[in-house]
Amino acid sequence: GEDVEQSLFLSVREGDSSVINCTYTDSSSTYLYWYKQEPGAGLQLLTYIFSNMDMKQDQRLTVLLNKKDKHLSLRIADTQTGDSAIYFCAEEGRGGYQKVTFGTGTKLQVIP
Amino acid sequence: EPEVTQTPSHQVTQMGQEVILRCVPISNHLYFYWYRQILGQKVEFLVSFYNNEISEKSEIFDDQFSVERPDGSNFTLKIRSTKLEDSAMYFCASRGGTTDTQYFGPGTRLTVL
Numbered sequence: 001g002e003d004v005e006q007s008l009f010l011s012v013r014e015g016d017s018s019v020i021n022c023t024y025t026d027s028s029s030t031y032l033y034w035y036k037q038e039p040g041a042g043l044q045l046l047t048y049i050f051s052n053m054d055m056k057q058d059q060r061l062t063v064l065l066n067k068k069d070k071h072l073s074l075r076i077a078d079t080q081t082g083d084s085a086i087y088f089c090a091e092e093g094r095g096g097y098q099k100v101t102f103g104t105g106t107k108l109q110v111i112p
Numbered sequence: 113e114p115e116v117t118q119t120p121s122h123q124v125t126q127m128g129q130e131v132i133l134r135c136v137p138i139s140n141h142l143y144f145y146w147y148r149q150i151l152g153q154k155v156e157f158l159v160s161f162y163n164n165e166i167s168e169k170s171e172i173f174d175d176q177f178s179v180e181r182p183d184g185s186n187f188t189l190k191i192r193s194t195k196l197e198d199s200a201m202y203f204c205a206s207r208g209g210t211t212d213t214q215y216f217g218p219g220t221r222l223t224v225l
Contacts, residue, residue, distance in 0.1 A: 031213055042218040043155070043203060088155065092214070099145065099168060100205070100214055102155040 002026040004103035006089050011109045018076040020106045022089030025070065032065060033090040033100065034074045043088070046074070076108075084110045114138045116217035118204050124223045125194055133189045133220045135204030144187045145205040145214065146179065148172070155203065161187065194224045 003025045012018045033048040049056045049063045056063045062075040089103040117136045125131050146158040159169040161179050178190045204217040
């Protein structure tokens with residue numbers, strides 16, 4: 001079945017760039033997502049990329065997709081303390097009714 | 113901007129009781145989903161629903177679970193006899209069409225005592 005893997009933890013200093021990486025197995029993925037979740041809160045859709053794109057930039061966020069290696073990354077420029085949260089990578093398959101498969105989440109800690 | 117809404121935001125129930133979690137998807141959407149997230153774990157797919165029937169379900173979605181679209185706006189998840197391990201955040205999602213992205217609701221936190 002589909003699987004999405006992420007590293008569990010990332011620590012960066014305020015003002016630095018953060019790069020969160022993700023690998024997935026479903027080669028038929030259509031959309032790939034990045035969600036942010038703060039403690040006790042719901043899922044905030046940060047950005048998404050369609051599988052025929054290599055890169056998407058949205059203000060401080062840059063998503064890179066390497067479809068050959070099934071690797072997705074999220075770069076946050078000028079990381080702020082308010083960016084501290086868990087970041088979930090997720091992919092949506094082409095088959096069936098397109099459920100979204102989430103990764104385990106990467107906890108980003110921003111050190112002031 | 114249209115959004116998916118869920119009620120209640122937090123539900124506390126006793127083990128063995130039935131609960132119904134409610135969702136109002138975005139009005140012209142056709143595909144509906146439930147996911148759950150046990151505390152500290154990843155979000156897991158439960159079920160998808162299209163054309164008034166279940167289109168796919170996971171192993172988690174056993175006979176204790178059911179979904180319904182009782183009218184043109186609500187989409188519900190019923191847990192017949194709750195267990196302690198059903199304690200989780202439950203997210204509803206909807207999409208318009210097969211080329212649309214999924215939109216998630218804010219979640220209902222279910223606590224089973």
